[in-house]
Amino acid sequence: MGRLIAWCAALFLTLGVLPVAAHAEDGYDLWLRYRPLPADIQARDRVRATAVVFDVDRHDIPTLKAVDEIERALEGMLGAAVPTYGQAVQANAIVLGTSAEPRIKALNLPLGQLGTEGYVIRSATIDGKPVTVVAANSGVGVLYGSFALIQHLQRGLGLDRLDIVSAPKLKLRLLNHWDNLDRTVERGYAGQSIWDWWKLPDFREPRYTDYARANASIGINGTVLNNVNAKADSLTAPYIAKAAALADVFRPYGIKVYLSARWSAPIEIGGLRTADPLDPQVAAWWKAKADEIYRAIPDFGGFLVKANSEGQPGPQDYKRNHAEGANMLAAAVRPHGGIIMWRAFVYQHENPEDRAKQAYDDFKPLDGKFADNVIVQVKNGAIDFQPREPFHPLFGAMPKTPLMMEFQITKEYLGMATHLAYLGPLYEEVLQADTFAKGKGSTVARVIEGALDGYKLTGMAGVANIGTDRDWSGSTFNQANWFVYGRMAWNPEASAKQVSGEWSELTFGPDPAITPAVVNIMTASREAVVNYMTPLGLAHLMATSHHFGPGPWVKDLARPEWNPVYYHKADRNGIGYDRTRTGSDAVAQYAPEVARMFADVKTTPERDLLWFHHVGWDDRLKSGKTLWDELVARYTLGVGEVADMHRAWRTLAPHIDRERFAKTDTFLSIQQKEAQWWRDASLAYWTSVSGRPLPAGETAPAKTLPEYEAISWPYEPGR
Template identity: 50%
Template sequence: MKRSLQVILLVLGTCFGFSASADDGYRLWLKYDLIKNEAQRKQYAGAIKTIVSGPASPIMQSATAELQLGLQGLLGKSVAIQPTASGSAGNIILKIDPTEKLANDEGYHLYKKGSDFVIAAKTDKGVLYGSFAFLRHIQTGQPLGELAETTSPKIQLRMLNHWDNTNGSIERGYAGASLWKWFELPENLDPRYMDYARANASIGINSTVVNNVNASARFLTPEYLPKVQALANVFRPYGIKVFMSINFAAPRILGGLGTSDPLDPKVRQWWADKTKEIYAAIPDFGGFLVKANSEGQPGPQDYGRNHADGANMLAEALAPFGGVVIWRAFVYKADPNGDRFKTAYEEFKPLDGTFKPNAMVQVKNGPIDFQPREPFSPLFGAMPKTPLAMEFQITQEYLGFSTNFVYLAPLFKECLDSDTYIKGKGSTVAKVVDGTLHRYDKTAMAGVANTGSDRNWTGHTMSQANWYAFGRLAWDHTLSSEAIAQEWTKMTLTQEPKALATITDLLLNSRENYVNFTTPLGLHHIMGESLHFGPQPWLAKSARPDWTAVYYHRAAADGIGFDRTKTGSNALAQYAPEVQAQWGDPDTCPLPYLLWFHHVAWDKKLSTGRTLWDELCHRYYEGTQSVAQMQKDWATVKPEVDPELFADVAGRLAAQRREALWWRDACVLYFQEFSKMPIPAPYQKPERTLEEIKKITATYQLR
């Protein structure tokens, strides 16, 4: 154990160690810098003497090494490790106790026992999570005398989905190239892989899908399996299982078969053999993630089969090894007269109860595609016999990429706290996903990762908070956006009270600000074609009708918005009657969802007292002004934030201000062509013309 710990500490000290120089963001929220408050530091240091760690599994070694590294940095002193508690006070006791009253094997119990501190759990994984929680307790300045925390994760699989490709690119990635250096693996293991595992373990993430859902069959070959195996070996000591996205046509592409029909015996045997090969290399392999019959990807429908046929074939192959197949519900037809909103429900609802026990269906938070605001997907609550996994997007595909400051915890919480009413009031999406509503045996929450090879991992420094928030909410969805924001800020930027309050407010308001200057009142999918960046509400032609903007906003002389009531597509009928009642009347529909469900006249008076047109203009102008206010507020924290991090955020806020003006001018001028109404006082008409704005957008479509 001692030798292994020395190796771990050497790596940690080299890559994630303490630094007195400018902070480049690499250490994320695991900054074990010396506590500035001397009195507080002395109090901690006086109370902590040794770490007591028993039998040495690799995960226990990781927990012990993390504690020693963290305490050394925070307290400015070395904390010894010993196998048994001494008679003196101040021991941190790592304790595996199967009798602990915890909800599951990953939970932990932190408490004070006399003058000692105990990190107890049923398993070594629980001890690992408890060790990070103990360090977080100190990092955020909480008194050790109040140490008393008992918690277990509410979701079983808390996972990141990486959309990384074999060539090192990342689909919808905005922070550099892939973390995985495929060409160097398996021989060369970048120390960053361990840092990635540590960061995930610190927030309770226990699974990762290493490749893109638009999957290359190459990942299943003898060339790539050793590479994935090498990553799994690095992640395992931090309690992280590896999953892979698979190409459904692999039996035909790799196996030389004439078909990939899931009911063909030869195809089923091919998958059984391939799965056995994977588990021989990676015994704790998690399973497969599948995107099928969506956006051109192959799938069972190519052979007249349904999604359950495809999922069940893979589930059978995985079952002997305890693996899981996660089948994405992101499917939609190219129907100019239809409503993409409805497709996932229509395809999957009839299949409820037909999936194998080790199959799950992964549903995006909303019915379209990770828009800045969406109503919750109607599938949540509609499949009581099939475990539904939540899919959030952490990477900011529709949220301004890496130039925009957008904290996503409020978006995640808005969905999780939404009431489906499927079993009466209180049937929240969170209760569907965590299994309590329908008693699912398996539960999962996935986040499409925002990491990349940029030194600070996420491009925009503040986007680190989204990775952090996803992990914390996957562990416990009852946590508030504010509590997570404060926690992250204290660990990452500053604990000075005024700056902490300012940054917390910036985080909490940032998402609503973004919605206001891009897609207010329920507008959606009006961003630039293909790239999904900037405004293009005039987009009328694309490879598919549902890839255009006019398909969604339906602006005309009589108004704007997509009628999804009985007089329109009737997508609203996919929700429970109570939800239909809330959203079905334009006079009572909450304004954030108004144009999601209703085509509204430009001169209709809203609950704000303004007409629809005036309210739309108000939100675009005030949303843009909010970015200028964000710049001013950020400037006030300069004395309390590391200069390099401060400058990074300040520069990106300046870019966001420019982009907000672009969005405002594009949308106000374009929609004015239909409303024929003046821009209301006190707002001034944009200085640029619509044609000038269109030229800006066009440059982003150049290759």
């Protein structure tokens, strides 16, 4: 790296800036809206900007991108271009520099423990001039720090007495795109795949650069381009060239590309007769394929693998275990510094065990048997991205194997694009859950950070909610889930509520008439969805295949674990899945302290009650109500909570631009109707099973159970 890059932009107070009239926005700018600040903030921090260049190393592209971003941001906030100056530092400048620059080094900033991606933002003095410094050990760190400073200014927080030190707690912070080569997106609700494979590698959409900017602004440093249900074609030369073109766009923003690898590729495109990981020809094929990819993409991150799950091929087809499969691939990418992310989402039709137990049963015996460039990717819960699940029992159970978290950002089970469901509270709930792996305080966050077991390879993956829709994510509030995912991948101990406030200020402006109301709506939203879909620990009650709408009555699918009746086990006496010693004994997969809590119906948190226990309809809960009465009340509460969210949103009409206000207002209307549908259809079914009437004061469903069962949606998105 060269001696130095330092760019400066001075911010001076200037009086008399008038507010800009509200205008419609389509959401394309996400949280990177560089708009003039509100009048009261402008009056306090009025802005004029300059830029200064020291000795610039033109090979440090990320810092140059940081300069571009600061110029773009200041121009947007000022409404005027940012002039460029020569060598002298201007008073009150913003100075960007790496630790290699003598004047940055002389400041004795705490850069030693921040690695290559951390940064410091500090009020300081250089050449006798007061400045704001953004410093890091690399250009990527400078880029992250520059975005952090821009967001600080966007939120109207000013430049006085700054002292911000930040570094990521996780090494890998990835998006997983479930994007197919025909541009369909599995569980995608925001249009087609943003990757136009047909036009790549020659035509590179400007949108790809904006995608990279958005990800860098929240610290995401990797992207898996293709679906985990992969096609072998993704590993052929034409598609490697297409991936290389995307890598070229992303590289300046600190983002590596990865590919999902289909296990049977050696057979399908390699002409071999087997994909046995212990066959030397198979290992040689994968080594040659890795070499080919790295010739095209020198900083290729590695492979993500879904194997022996939901019909996908894998090493178990050859009576080999997951470690043997992962390690063979790990050897192929090791010479290039690559990694293997091996998914623990496995369940088999032939396995009679509770589906919630199968991943633990497969992977726990393999602890310590994976190569050191393998990380096992574990979903947050043991089933499948439900509105609420207890944390996955593998967290804390594999001290010799790095585990990375897999969250879903796209809302496959939480209303898809149209339901407002802020997932920050879901992520926080899981990350702060205590595994007791090494005593009290052994949270899931500390597990994946490597704080408990010294993992050197750490990470988090988020299944992306990004498509070709102008607003990227299908709705304005769906953008918040992308944003909070990035924040929590950087710091798994971040506060979901605090992040919602930051997102609101960046998305709608730092207006005290807006932020508290938006934060309250977001904070309540996920619990509302749980209440009208899967209250009290119920799970997987959605209709078949597309997972849109209620289907608790479904029982005739080919695989038992695809049927909602498998999960709720409702009968005349009660409801819930017994996972104690009298049932599947899934509780035994947790540490003893956690197992004891979940095994006792009296100590199990009611939010998880029916996940672990089959409870009688007439059993009393903490509210004093019977289970039946409480279950009905929760469904009704969820509908009411959505109505409250909608009313709160409508109070913001004078403060939000028309286009984004109207779209969210319409979506909340849809959510109200569908929450009522969920409540009514579910209660129609539970009434038929339990034989109990609705409690006094509860409104009867609008339709009969057969009418709800007959509802069909053959063309839902995301299949």
